[in-house]
Amino acid sequence: MKNPQATLNHIETRSLRERVLDVLRDAIISGDFKPGQMLVETELANMLGVSRAPLREALQILSTEGLVEIVPYHGTTVRRLTKADIEELYSLRSVLETFAVRRVLEQGIAQHVAELRRCYEEMLAAAEAGDLKQVNHLDRDFHDTLIELSGHSLLLTSWNVVSMRVRQVMALLNRRNSNLKQIAYNHLPIIEAMEASDVETAVLLIQKHVAASGELIAEGWEDNQGQSDT
Amino acid sequence: MKNPQATLNHIETRSLRERVLDVLRDAIISGDFKPGQMLVETELANMLGVSRAPLREALQILSTEGLVEIVPYHGTTVRRLTKADIEELYSLRSVLETFAVRRVLEQGIAQHVAELRRCYEEMLAAAEAGDLKQVNHLDRDFHDTLIELSGHSLLLTSWNVVSMRVRQVMALLNRRNSNLKQIAYNHLPIIEAMEASDVETAVLLIQKHVAASGELIAEGWEDNQGQSDT
DNA sequence: ATCCGTGCAACTGTCGACAATCGACAGACG
DNA sequence: CGTCTGTCGATTGTCGACAGTTGCACGGAT
Numbered sequence A, B: 001m002k003n004p005q006a007t008l009n010h011i012e013t014r015s016l017r018e019r020v021l022d023v024l025r026d027a028i029i030s031g032d033f034k035p036g037q038m039l040v041e042t043e044l045a046n047m048l049g050v051s052r053a054p055l056r057e058a059l060q061i062l063s064t065e066g067l068v069e070i071v072p073y074h075g076t077t078v079r080r081l082t083k084a085d086i087e088e089l090y091s092l093r094s095v096l097e098t099f100a101v102r103r104v105l106e107q108g109i110a111q112h113v114a115e116l117r118r119c120y121e122e123m124l125a126a127a128e129a130g131d132l133k134q135v136n137h138l139d140r141d142f143h144d145t146l147i148e149l150s151g152h153s154l155l156l157t158s159w160n161v162v163s164m165r166v167r168q169v170m171a172l173l174n175r176r177n178s179n180l181k182q183i184a185y186n187h188l189p190i191i192e193a194m195e196a197s198d199v200e201t202a203v204l205l206i207q208k209h210v211a212a213s214g215e216l217i218a219e220g221w222e223d224n225q226g227q228s229d230t
Numbered sequence C: 001a002t003c004c005g006t007g008c009a010a011c012t013g014t015c016g017a018c019a020a021t022c023g024a025c026a027g028a029c030g
Numbered sequence D: 001c002g003t004c005t006g007t008c009g010a011t012t013g014t015c016g017a018c019a020g021t022t023g024c025a026c027g028g029a030t
Helices: A016-029 A041-048 A052-064 A083-107 A110-128 A132-149 A153-173 A180-185 A188-195 A199-219 B016-029 B041-048 B052-064 B083-107 B110-128 B132-149 B153-173 B180-185 B188-195 B199-219
Strands: A068-071 A075-078 B068-071 B075-078
Touching: A016 A041, A016 A052, A016 A153, A041 A052, A052 A068, A052 B052, A083 A110, A083 A132, A083 A153, A083 A188, A083 A199, A083 B083, A083 B153, A110 A132, A110 A180, A110 A188, A132 A153, A132 A180, A153 B083, A153 B153, A188 A199, B016 B041, B016 B052, B016 B153, B041 B052, B052 B068, B083 B110, B083 B132, B083 B153, B083 B188, B083 B199, B110 B132, B110 B180, B110 B188, B132 B153, B132 B180, B188 B199
Parallel strands: none
Antiparallel strands: A068 A075, B068 B075
16 A cells, blocks of 8 residues: 555444444443443444344343343343442452563563553643543553553453453542542552562552552442432 | 142243353363364354354354454354463463462351362262263362352452363363372362461462463463364 | 456345243232 | 232344355456
8 A cells, every 4th residue: 555645544344243332331331321221222223223133242242241231031231330349340450460560570571661651651741731531541551551561361351351340430430530640649659669670569569559449439339329210 | 839849940941042152162162163163153053953143142252251253254263272372371260269269268267168178079089980070070160169259259250261261271182081189189288278277378379289280281282282174 | 377357155244023021010800 | 808810011032034245266368
């Protein structure tokens, strides 16, 4: 291809199933679909302008990802999030991230940690600009990057499931924009420990980091938080 | 209901999708479907006597479970298992089981560990009877029980994905029936450490246990092991 | 002989229609 | 009045048919 025109973006060639999947997942993760909400197939299909076949395939996938609950002949609902779920979510998250830290440091490629620092710098900048949304995004990015750097594809897929639901929790909570800079600062010690290849300190710090936000959220969680009334 | 008759067991009411899913999953896990093998929808549908709709839904699920690979317009194949996959599988498995051990011991309910010992006793009995299949089954049972005892449902679902693929690896390898009793004995120290509530020893032992079998398998693994030639 | 289009066959992707299932409600019966 | 039973509406489960895409074999031009 000889650059026939500046750039013309790819036309959507992904299957309907995948596009439907993305739309629904986003709606759940972003909190547009509330926990407990009924997802009626014919309704959704009409809304999205597709037939029920690809829609159902997408729902099956969401089910295995734990985002929706399918009860045979009774319909699909957005999965409810109990306090116990939150506890499980953050405890497993801690385990996975700990594993990732160890793995990244075992490889000992300094360039990797540099990428984390770049995340941090951007997060700090966004925090100073008071951009809550961007801070949240970069926060996610930081943790996603950490997992990716481990170069462990199976870990990554497990992580994705956990990560999505964490995002859902955050969205339902609309994190009161507490001290943004503090959020950014919290990541610094972790990076520094990793730069120093101090595995045990890094592990301890990330566990504390995850546990702290987990407890903070679980503390004020009502089991019917952000729940649909229908 | 006044016990009209002793008991009559429920008739199969599960959806076709679920039943198809189980059949396909078993075929893959047991090695009947070889890695790389093409899974043609129309063929499978005819074999199973169902239409393609529920079949496809089952395939989508298998895809998210990592057992098959769906390439748009090109078909579905049983996922290949490379040496790197095995390494990832066993390393994550180690992490998950370690987490489970900690969690079980934190709860400190002695009755739980007793259940593990029961598994062990049965395994030993089967080993002495020279029943390879039963030993393998109880080996699985031991590790599944460990996870279940943690009472962590999210961990359990993550585990299931890992566990299934471990079973697939074992099936493709048709474990040479080495010293069966040795397999059973290997579990004893873990149980004893747990009974003594010696968390760190138990963790160390289970990590060694998993790492040992992982290395043993990865060592002799050809990347095209048990692969379909089609 | 090689290269390039063209049609074909084998799939997968999508759709609309029909069947099966369940909960709720109303009505019959004791 | 309570219990059981039949019916109904809504929703999911399943199917067969059709549309779209891909790779490949075939044939013609160079």
